Amino acid sequence: MPRLIFLPNEERCKDGAVIEAPVGANLIEVAVENGIDIEHACEMSCACTTCHVIIRKNFSSLEPSTETEDDLLDKAWGLEPDSRLSCQVLVGNDDLVIEIPRYTINQVSENH
Numbered sequence: 001m002p003r004l005i006f007l008p009n010e011e012r013c014k015d016g017a018v019i020e021a022p023v024g025a026n027l028i029e030v031a032v033e034n035g036i037d038i039e040h041a042c043e044m045s046c047a048c049t050t051c052h053v054i055i056r057k058n059f060s061s062l063e064p065s066t067e068t069e070d071d072l073l074d075k076a077w078g079l080e081p082d083s084r085l086s087c088q089v090l091v092g093n094d095d096l097v098i099e100i101p102r103y104t105i106n107q108v109s110e111n112h
């Protein structure tokens, strides 16, 4: 099974984590089931950006994002070329290295 390697994130996953996930599994569901509390303000329906992650390894192994996802990603805090909305990512055949950005758009608007 492919491994999902989460890089350490102070708030969501302090020491990082390595999780095995079946091909086709939904990335955020696997994360949440394993105690990595990625925000999902729209309940994983591709209508917010709080589940934003950056795929640091094997981004190109994933199915491409939809136009709806891309439009939303434009609003995400800390957007990078390898950004995805984790509720829209299905695990492929390859291991992934995943970074959870420091902030979500919700936190940015609350704090600034």
Ligand code: FES
Pocket (backbone or CB within 6 Å): 039, 040, 041, 042, 043, 044, 045, 046, 047, 048, 049, 050, 051, 052, 085, 086, 087, 088
């Ligand atoms: S949880 Fe809202 S877009 Fe993913």
